[in-house]
Amino acid sequence: MPKQNLFAIALLAGMSMQPLVQADDHYRSDRWDDHYQDDRWYIAPFASYVDTGGDRNASNGWGGGMGFGKIIDEHFNVELKGFYEGFNGTNGAWSLTGGTADLQYYFFRDKFSPYTVVGVGGMNSCVSGNCGAGIIGEAGVGFSYELHDNLLVRSDVRYRYNNNLNAHVQPGTDEFHDMTVNVGFVIPFGDKPKTLAQRADTRVEPVAITDCATLDSDGDGVNDCLDQCPDTIKGGVVDAKGCLIRLVLKGVGFKFDSEELTPTAQGILDGVAQNLIAHPQSNDIEVQGHASSEGSHDYNMALSQRRSASVVDYLKRKGVANKLIAKGYGETQPIADNATEAGRSENRRVELIWVEE
Structure with missing residues (x-):
């Protein structure tokens, strides 16, 4: 995927966060966010498709991982996520191992619940035995769909920025721009509160x-x-x-x-x-x-x-x-x-x- 398309995805994801500020101003006087009943912990296994964006001179690939998070209130989830991804390139096989701390903002909670997400973290990149650690930042949009009180389907698309901090894993650049599409499940622990x-x-x-x-x-x-x-x-x-x-x-x-x-x-x-x-x-x-x-x-x-x-x-x-x-x-x-x-x-x-x- 060309870099300009990846930057456009990031821009759209950032623009989608604007309702967060508007909703906070609109509802603060009523404080109904503080009364949202569901505050369970959950795990979230997922599979990923990776579009490498051209910077790595590599083909697209696949991966997966696991998240561990908590529902905070009507709008927010926090989540720690680890992942592994792999794909082939002109310089050899790539492997990416990393993790992020994510903040998810839900526009509303219902059977179908759309959200935006931002995350920061670190990633170790290896190609043909040459490895280096760097930082990553992610932004995207997604949704969850409730199949049962203790099982939801979840999917999101994210733009990822990766800077390998002069590790020179690949000659010519230490900055990479990827896109990931994640599909998986959210499994909350315990009973869902009811009114x-x-x-x-x-x-x-x-x-x-x-x-x-x-x-x-x-x-x-x-x-x-x-x-x-x-x-x-x-x-x-x-x-x-x-x-x-x-x-x-x-x-x-x-x-x-x-x-x-x-x-x-x-x-x-x-x-x-x-x-x-x-x-x-x-x-x-x-x-x-x-x-x-x-x-x-x-x-x-x-x-x-x-x-x-x-x-x-x-x-x-x-x-x-x-x-x-x-x-x-x-x-x-x-x-x-x-x-x-x-x-x-x-x-x-x-x-x-x-x-x-």
């Missing part, structure tokens, strides 16, 4: 006991003698104690192409705020914004984030004491058919999710 809503997304059936067994004053499916959260908001999903874990705010609408709440929506949120204040729960609450499939993915993600942040701001102004976390999901979690207007209307919604303590 309360994921643990119990259906209404609890009443428990048959004596006396107040037939009484359910707030209609939440839990008998009054077991209900520790009376006067639950209608339509909410509760746990065995009658306390809310999920609430879809029906009728909470916004002005067209805006995060500004309609007067009707404000009235509904006034009632929600009064209930949360009158019957407090200590859990943090994730305020989720959802959209229909109209518009692009990026547009819907940004709009749903702004709208969830608008609901958070309104509830805080009304005196809700819970820590409220704004999160936009765009069109990624539909509950109805986007092929009909009725279904799209259902998908344009706001949900409150009580986060497990």
Whole structure:
């Protein structure tokens, strides 16, 4: 691959890091990054295809390696990675052995999760018995796809800069520009954390006991003698104690192409705020914004984030004491058919999710 093409790949990878700064500025006030539940360690075996870029006077080759990393929060992973690569050249067979410390930035976490990555490290290069150690820097883009809670497929493409620090492994230059395509798996250790809503997304059936067994004053499916959260908001999903874990705010609408709440929506949120204040729960609450499939993915993600942040701001102004976390999901979690207007209307919604303590 010509050097100018490799430099173009590096430039694109660097430009893709710009949303990191923008996202940090946009979401810092809501602090929902700090509440991301998954912080597991993992291993990541992978195979590599190497495009040597022309500097080494060599053919393309293959390799592989292993990463060991940790999920930090909603956006970041850190990972230590070791690798070996080999290929043939005009001066003989090449072997590259090295490792990097990587920082991965995920734009969002879902079944399909795109990310950018930068890494720095060292590499020992050998050709025809002539070896030398040098430094490397990598930048690229990739994605992971979740097959199971403990198994993800991952792939990325990276530009690599290598300087052998006057080792003269190959006459004429100590600087090399390669591209690698990596494909492998991510295997997290332990169970994936779940929210309360994921643990119990259906209404609890009443428990048959004596006396107040037939009484359910707030209609939440839990008998009054077991209900520790009376006067639950209608339509909410509760746990065995009658306390809310999920609430879809029906009728909470916004002005067209805006995060500004309609007067009707404000009235509904006034009632929600009064209930949360009158019957407090200590859990943090994730305020989720959802959209229909109209518009692009990026547009819907940004709009749903702004709208969830608008609901958070309104509830805080009304005196809700819970820590409220704004999160936009765009069109990624539909509950109805986007092929009909009725279904799209259902998908344009706001949900409150009580986060497990």
